[in-house]
Amino acid sequence: MNQFLTFVQKEFYHVFRDKKSLLMLFGVPIAQILLFGFALTNEIKNSSIAIFDFSNDEISRQLVQKISESSYFEVTNLTISTNTPELDIEQVFKKQAAKIALVIPRNFGHELMHQNKAQVQVIADASDPNTANTLVLYASNSIMDFQKERTGISRFPYQITTEMRMLYNPELKGATNFVPGVMALVLSLICVLMTSVSIVREKENGTMEILLVSPFNPLMVVISKAVPYFFLSLVNLTMILILSVYLLDMPMNGSIFLLYFESTLLILTALSMGLLISNVTASQQLAMMISLMGMLLPTLLFSGFMFPLENMPEALQVFANIVPAKWYYIIVKNIMIKGLGITAIWKETLILIGMTSFFTFLSIKKFNVRLT
């Protein structure tokens, strides 16, 4: 036990003296949370819109007014004329003066008043399809709102109103989506990368040989290497949680103990993967490459936090099942946002436990093979 503590102490010296790694350990999660929280967001605000009003009557002016009041749009280009619009719209998009254009045709107000039917055209710059989709949706919603305000309820004999409620995330905040993702990403990064690199470093430096000649149990060598990273991961997790709850208003509805338990499972999986990688590689660069390709990339692609799994080809959806982060991501969302307990996520938890045991078993077995 004493030997074990000596070893763990030495590992902490390594960690705290390596300022670059330390910066990465704590800088990356903070940077990611801040970036995702404030800079990168799916919500679109103040998008430039070009409006071509060829009608220029009372109703059309009210519509323009309505659009420009909306927080989603900022009117950058207002054309009120009777010319053919095509050329102007092209120009606007090409100059990137607007991402979307609203065209109100001639006699808009007249047709609306007398035929109870009028058309407007929404043209979007779809070179960025996601943004275009969202903007078109915002625009048609604004126009519908406008129509509702004008007609009131009395005009129609009956009508169906859709009342929408966005449960668990009423404001459609991006944080609920990416915080669990960042958690999965950071835990994988630290555990796999740092552990594998630190073990391979001992091999490169020749110190591993000295340790293997010593009476210190070789398996304990790797276990005690994992200990500091286990604790650092928990510290990191806590940091991410505090930042996201207090800074990004991420809800924390479920049991914090359950969350830490599930995180421990992911950390253990990642640690044993790190050990596995360190067993089959001899250089730090290679270990780093394999960690990045083998753990970071799948976590980024297949956990579902950046790209919805539902939209992927079936083969990739099946593949995603073997990525531990996918299950962790589901679990964290359920705990933090929906406040669900273990009864709701026992299946995912079991899968994660299965993966943890599998990788732990595999890395220990592999390790023994290497020694004989």
Next chain:
Amino acid sequence: MKKSDIQSIIRTNNLTKQFGDFYAVHNITFDVKVGEIFGFLGANGAGKTTAMRMLCGLSIPSLGEAKIAGFDVYKQTEEIKKNIGYMSQKFSLYEDLTVSENIEFFGGIYGMKRSVITQKRAELLQKLGLTSEKNSLVGSLPLGWKQKLSFSVAIFHQPAIVFLDEPTGGVDPITRRQFWDLIYDASDNGITVFVTTHYMDEAEYCNRVSMMVDGEIKALDSPAALKRTYNAASMDEVFYGLARSAKRSGD
């Protein structure tokens, strides 16, 4: 325990390591006596490192027997590890740990008590003249000091035998001479020294040397006796004479 077992701290009998149909080490049989400085010589690729790894319990032999400090290399590797020290050809202390921390760490993993470590460490630092450097990172020390420290750390837990794998590679002659003073010192304290080297002047410092060629021991005697047998003026000539017959090329 037979009397011969006590006198011979390393005993091998037809020790063999086979990789596929390649014999890295082939039927080597030799004894090393307690307190002896035993030189283990051979060209690159002759099988020295493989043989040494078997003696240290790092690698299981394919055939033959070996006892280290009375313990069997097949079944009692844990006991062997407790009784040996090891210094590899790569410099193998932690560069990002201080001199003190390195000593403390290696003492610790051999199960030494903290109080004993603290006391012995002070003595060692005094002896090496490193007391003022005890809180410097090992990475900042000159190579010669590192090697001396590395050796001292390898025998810090008072092993019965210390294995040195080309310990003086890349070190200047003066430091090498000082290094050998440390080896003699250890030998005087009853530690058996098993050393591989490429420097033939170092072979002269050993009590006995063995010459390994193509996985086999071709000669084993004291340097003086070897020179007589091969009618050579120096160990260099003995080495060239024997190594010329090698079929394997070095790596």
